[in-house]
Amino acid sequence: MKHAQLSAADAHRVYTAIAELRAILGARLSTGESVRGLHARDNSHHAGRLPDAVAFPETTEEVAEIVRVAARHRVAIVAFGAGSGLEGGAVPVGAGISIDTSGLNRIHDIGAGDMIARVGAGVRRLALNAALKETGLFFPVDPGADASLGGMAATGASGTNAVRFGTMRENVLGLTVVTADGKIVRTGSLARKSSSGYDLTRLFIGSEGTLGIITAVTLRLHPLPDTVSAYAQFETLAGAVEAVVDIKRAGIALGKVELLDAATIDVINRHSPESGLRSAPMLFFEFHGREEDIRPVADLIGEVVTAHRGVLSWAEGHAAQQALWNLRRDALGWAKADRAGARAWPTDVCVPVSALAGVILATREDIAASPAPAYIVGHVGDGNFHCVFMLRDGEEDAVHVFADRIALRAIEAGGTVSGEHGIGLGKRSYLEREHGTEAVALMRALKATLDPDNILNPGKVLPDADTQPYSIHAIQLGHIA
Ligand SMILES: Cc1cc2nc3c(=O)[nH]c(=O)nc-3n(C[C@H](O)[C@H](O)[C@H](O)COP(=O)(O)OP(=O)(O)OC[C@H]3O[C@@H](n4cnc5c(N)ncnc54)[C@H](O)[C@@H]3O)c2cc1C
Numbered sequence: 137m138k139h140a141q142l143s144a145a146d147a148h149r150v151y152t153a154i155a156e157l158r159a160i161l162g163a164r165l166s167t168g169e170s171v172r173g174l175h176a177r178d179n180s181h182h183a184g185r186l187p188d189a190v191a192f193p194e195t196t197e198e199v200a201e202i203v204r205v206a207a208r209h210r211v212a213i214v215a216f217g218a219g220s221g222l223e224g225g226a227v228p229v230g231a232g233i234s235i236d237t238s239g240l241n242r243i244h245d246i247g248a249g250d251m252i253a254r255v256g257a258g259v260r261r262l263a264l265n266a267a268l269k270e271t272g273l274f275f276p277v278d279p280g281a282d283a284s285l286g287g288m289a290a291t292g293a294s295g296t297n298a299v300r301f302g303t304m305r306e307n308v309l310g311l312t313v314v315t316a317d318g319k320i321v322r323t324g325s326l327a328r329k330s331s332s333g334y335d336l337t338r339l340f341i342g343s344e345g346t347l348g349i350i351t352a353v354t355l356r357l358h359p360l361p362d363t364v365s366a367y368a369q370f371e372t373l374a375g376a377v378e379a380v381v382d383i384k385r386a387g388i389a390l391g392k393v394e395l396l397d398a399a400t401i402d403v404i405n406r407h408s409p410e411s412g413l414r415s416a417p418m419l420f421f422e423f424h425g426r427e428e429d430i431r432p433v434a435d436l437i438g439e440v441v442t443a444h445r446g447v448l449s450w451a452e453g454h455a456a457q458q459a460l461w462n463l464r465r466d467a468l469g470w471a472k473a474d475r476a477g478a479r480a481w482p483t484d485v486c487v488p489v490s491a492l493a494g495v496i497l498a499t500r501e502d503i504a505a506s507p508a509p510a511y512i513v514g515h516v517g518d519g520n521f522h523c524v525f526m527l528r529d530g531e532e533d534a535v536h537v538f539a540d541r542i543a544l545r546a547i548e549a550g551g552t553v554s555g556e557h558g559i560g561l562g563k564r565s566y567l568e569r570e571h572g573t574e575a576v577a578l579m580r581a582l583k584a585t586l587d588p589d590n591i592l593n594p595g596k597v598l599p600d601a602d603t604q605p606y607s608i609h610a611i612q613l614g615h616i617a
Contacts, residue, residue, distance in 0.1 A: 142231050150231050153209040154189045157233070160201055164192040164239070175216050175226070175234040179281070181481055181532075182224030182561045187214065187234035194239040196312055196320055196351040203349060204318030206233060210589050215345035217287025218260060220279070222482055223560025225291065225344045229595040237286050240351055243267050251357040252309065252326055257286025257350045264355075273357040276301035279556065280465070286350040291558040292342030296392045296464075299517030300424060301358060303556065305341050312352035313340050316587035324354060339582075344558050345593040347586045361424035363391060365457040366437070368446040369416045373397060373500060373512075375444035376417040377493040380516050382440045384489065388433050390517050392422035397500065397512040400467050407470040408463060419446075419516075420464055422457075464513075471511050471526055478508070478526040483539050485546035486520040486555030495549050499523055499542055506538050507531050520555035544569070564599040 142150065158165050166172070172186040193199045206213045212232030219226055228234060240256035243264065247253070248271045255264060262282045265274050277288060278295040287293075289311065294303035301307065310324025313336075323336040340348055370376040380393055396404075396418045404411055421437075423430045434450070441448040451457045472478050487495050496512060503510045503523060508531045514521025523542055525535045543553040543566050553559075553566040568576045580598055583590075 146231060149209045150188050150211055153205050153211040153233065156205045156209075157189065157191055157202060160205070161191055161193070161198070164194070166190045166192070172234075175214075175219070175236065176228065178219045178221040178224060178226045180222045180224045180227070180560070180562065181479060182227050184224065184227030184229050184561075185231075187228045188231055190216075190234045190236055192236050192239050196240075196314065199235065199240075199314045199349055199351050200318045200320050202233070202235060203314050203316065206591055207317055207589065210591060212591050212594050213349070214593050215286070215290065215349050217258065217284030217290070218282060220281035220283045221287065221291060221560060222484070222557040223554070223562040225558055225560035225593070225596055226287075227561065229561070232591075232594075235349060237284055237349075237351075240286070244352065246271065246357075247326070248273060248357075250326065250328075251359075252354060253357055254352060254354045255285055256352055257284060257289075259285050261285060261288065268357065271357075272360055274360045275307070275355055276358050277304055277307055285353045285355065289341050289350055289353050290344050292556065294515070294518075294520075294556045296394060296422075296515055298515060298520075298556075299393060300389065300391045305338055307356045308337060308341055308353055309356055310354040311337055311340055311350050313348035313350050315348045316589070316592050320351075321348070326354065328356070342558065344560060344597050346583060346597050347592060349592070361391065362426050363457065364423045364425070364427055364430045365451040365460050366421045366423070366434075366448055367451065367460060368419045368421070368441045368448045369401075369414050370418070370441075370444060370446040371416065372445070373417045374493045374497060375446055376419050377496060377516060379440055379444040379446055380419065381489055381492070382443070383437060384517065386436060386440065388437060389424065390421065391424040392420070393515075393517040394420040394464055395496075395512070395514045395516040395521065396420070396464065396467065399509065400471065400511045400513055403471045403474065403511070404463050404467050406474070407466070411463060420460060422461075468511060468513065468524055471509070471524070475509065475526045475528070477528050479528075481508075481525040481527055481535050481539065482557070483523045483525075483542045484520070484554050484557040485542055485551055486518060487546050487549040487551030489517075489519045491549040491551065492516060492519050492521070495545055495551075496521060498545060502541055503538055507534050510538070515555070518555065519551065559597045561596060564597065565603045567597070567599050 167189045176186045214228045216226045216234045216236045237258035240258035242256045244254040276297045279293040313321045451460045508525045508527035510525045527535045
């Protein structure tokens with residue numbers, strides 16, 4: 137990856153800031169090419185630029201000092217958590233400094249009685265849950281990857297558990313944030329609810345490092361539930377999705393409900409033939425509670441599944457449950473491995489549950505023409521699904537058009553272009569269509585107030601004036617009819 141040419145004045149500002157930061161951080165400021173390379177990408181397909189330096193702070197005060205230096209020299213700062221993001225949020229697009237939060241890794245406090253934990257932004261979710269093991273509590277938000285809690289707050293992450301426990305928005309009680317002028321702000325409290333003042337906590341959640349750098353997070357914990365798992369295979373994709381809607385309407389509490397389309401089940405059968413699944417759409421369920429509490433609702437679930445031409449089976453015992461959820465975890469990795477040289481391009485729309493079946497079916501029909509195989513999986517209890525393309529070099533334009541249509545279809549259905557991955561670089565072109573001109577103008581006004589020199593993760597979330605959805609751009613260029 138090459139540096140774009142900096143003007144002499146810009147280069148001077150960047151290198152002066154780096155020299156000042158070196159005096160503060162010593163060896164915890166790296167300008168080595170390999171370290172910068174690791175901070176020039178995340179788990180997405182988005183290419184960026186090498187940061188000019190990577191800072192490794194260990195305290196909130198150090199983050200504040202770094203930001204003050206950057207602010208003084210008007211140098212961009214990009215927060216970097218675990219780099220597991222899927223929309224290029226942590227990928228620098230211009231000159232500047234990456235702040236790696238991995239050194240903010242202290243678990244400050246576990247209040248088992250209040251079911252609260254306060255942790256550094258760099259603490260990973262698996263490390264937190266390991267530390268909670270003895271308490272019988274856990275932090276439920278699970279984005280699949282072993283992300284940092286700061287990164288999860290910054291993206292408004294969720295995942296398979298959200299249907300039961302909510303997303304980061306519902307599970308963060310407060311934050312410590314360094315603002316663009318290097319001030320330290322504490323939001324929220326230890327109380328489980330509050331109607332005191334503007335909700336600054338939720339202003340920063342989902343802001344993807346563009347409004348402040350999160351250095352600590354206060355989290356809501358939950359008792360670790362007993363779980364019972366089941367799965368159902370359906371004749372049709374519509375049957376599977378409609379069954380979820382009816383189960384929710386019947387008031388049955390779901391711990392998790394995941395959709396896998398027939399193409400994904402075919403992958404599972406190739407890699408795990410002992411699973412013996414039919415090539416048909418499938419739901420994986422997890423119910424929370426003791427087995428004897430759940431059994432009485434089993435008949436009701438069976439009735440709903442049968443009404444939608446499905447067959448319900450229970451995963452008996454811990455090992456069978458584990459094996460079932462491992463299939464969900466491994467399926468997309470196997471799908472990628474099946475196509476030599478392929479990489480994944482995941483989409484991430486969320487629509488009202490009543491519109492979900494129609495949107496998924498329209499997507500499945502549309503992607504039949506895709507040159508890259510595509511797999512649909514989803515946290516369907518929330519109306520959130522991912523259509524994941526496994527593309528090879530040269531297929532980017534075609535996949536971009538399909539991904540674009542998926543996003544536009546979600547907006548038309550009253551939904552959102554991002555259920556959980558965020559906007560980053562990848563989804564900026566849809567922001568105005570989804571939220572409207574006035575709402576985006578208000579977002580711009582907030583950004584200008586909190587970060588007037590645009591030093592915090594510039595080029596992310598908010599669209600440039602001429603940004604528009606890819607297919608419209610491609611039609612104008614004559615790339616597609
Ligand atoms: C296999 C796989 C499966 C995934 N499944 C899901 C899923 O089901 N649900 C889901 O929500 N996500 C999912 N993701 C995406 C990803 O794990 C989440 O977006 C996660 O929240 C990112 O956390 P991170 O620490 O890796 O952040 P990064 O990727 O490092 O950064 C993400 C964004 O947050 C900003 N940021 C990071 N730390 C801070 C901070 N301390 N302060 C301010 N801004 C910060 C960055 O600048 C960037 O804009 C998946 C990713 C992978 C690889």
